[in-house]
Amino acid sequence: MRDKIYTYFDVLNQHSIISATNLKGEIKYVNDQFCKISKYNEGELIGAPHSIVNSGYHHREYFKDLWRTIGRGNVWQGNILNEAKDGSQYWVATTIVPIIENKRVKEYFSVRIEKTEEMRLEKEKSFQERRFSQLFNHISEGVIVMKKMQDKFIITDFNHGAEKLDKKNKEEVIGREVSQIYPGTDSGGFTFYIEEAYQKGHASFPLLRYQDENIDSWRKGAFYKLPNDEVVCVYHDISEQINQLEQLKKYNEKLEEVAFKASHEVRAPVASILGLMQLIDFDDLSENNKTALEYMKDSVGQLDHTIRDIVKVSYDTEEGKELFAKLSDLKEHFHNS
Known part of the structure; x- marks a missing residue:
């Protein structure tokens, strides 16, 4: 039995960082693994307080709780960031076991496993999760996360953008089927794209x-399948742009209608002006020339009236006002000729 115990300890000693301290926390024993990771030799460690490897990272209350626990004869477990002799730091998963004799704590035996890389990865993961959470909740686009369960897509997450766009609270949609929250999903064609993304990994609408x-409302966006089989919908509302396009379409149709009308009606007075101008003899203003000039002025008046119809629809724009001013100047020029 004694041989087995030594065998177990030898295995533990090869793969763990081991130390023993007295009740004051002074080091009585360290193994080679302890020396290797702390970069202190055995002579520097024996008799020194265990705080020799204290990194200063943890709050004092953290260690007070540790000492209270082991002082009562209970096992303490936790992660500790230590500092080596050269200033480098390392994390260890620590188990401290009080050694009790005659119902009293005699010393403390500590077993540690290095987890520096694991803690680094956990910290990185935590950072990435926080960053994703901030991005998820602060982008203006709506984001809905769904998971397929028994041939139905259940909403598992819902960001602030979706709450704002659809006027729904996250609490009321989580855990519910998509078609319950969005009853127009089938008729709108969204069900097809959700299923396509689930099957193929991506779908754009x-x-x-x-x-x-x-x-x-009008929507534009895409669906993506995540590695955990959830489907994410990222979308934005373009109803305002669609309404503007519809107004522009009507505006353009009106312009085309007026332009078509003007293109035929303007030709007549313009042709009349050009013809009458051929009759004017500027060297000798006869009665005929005066009459011709009067006809020309009347034609210009007709031209001005038609032009007013053309620019009426755009008069409120800066371009329209500029055009109207130029046309008014043109009219004034003809009247003064």
Whole structure:
């Protein structure tokens, strides 16, 4: 039995960082692994307080709790950031076991496993999760995360952008089926794209109109499948742009209508002006020339009236005002000729 104990300890000694301290925390024993990671030799460590490897990272209350626990004869476990002799730091997963004799704590035996790289990865993971969370909740686009369960897509996450766009609270949608929250999903064509993303990994919907009793809007976005089989929908509302396009379309149709009308009606007075101008003899203003000039002025008046119709629809714009001013100057020029 004694041989087995030594065998177990030898295995532990080869793969763990081991130390023993008295009740004051002074080091009584360290193994080679302790010396190797701390970069102190055995002579420097024996008799020294265990705080020789204290990095100063942890709050004092952290170690007070540690000492209270082991002082009562209980095992303490936790992660500690230590500092080596050269100033480098390393994390160790620590287990401290009080050695009790005659119902009293005699000394403390510590076993540690280095986890510097593991802690670095955990810290990086935590940082990435925080960064993702901030991005997820602060982008203006709506983001909905769904998971397929029994042939139904259940909402598992819902960002602030989606709350704002769809006027829904995150609490009321999490855990519910997509078609319950968005009853217009099927008729709008979104179900097809969700399933396509789930099957193929990605699906884009360039422009779709979503309608239900509470929402009527145009959407643009895409679906992505995550490694954990969740489907993410990233979208934004382009209803305002669509409405502007519809207004521009009507505006353009009106312009085309007026332009078509003007293109035919303007030709007649312009042709008349050009013809009458051929009759004017500027060397001798006869009665005929005077009459011709009067006809020309009337034609210019007709031209001005038609031109007013052309620019009426754009008069409120800066370009329209500029054009109207130029045309007014043109009219004044003809009247003064």
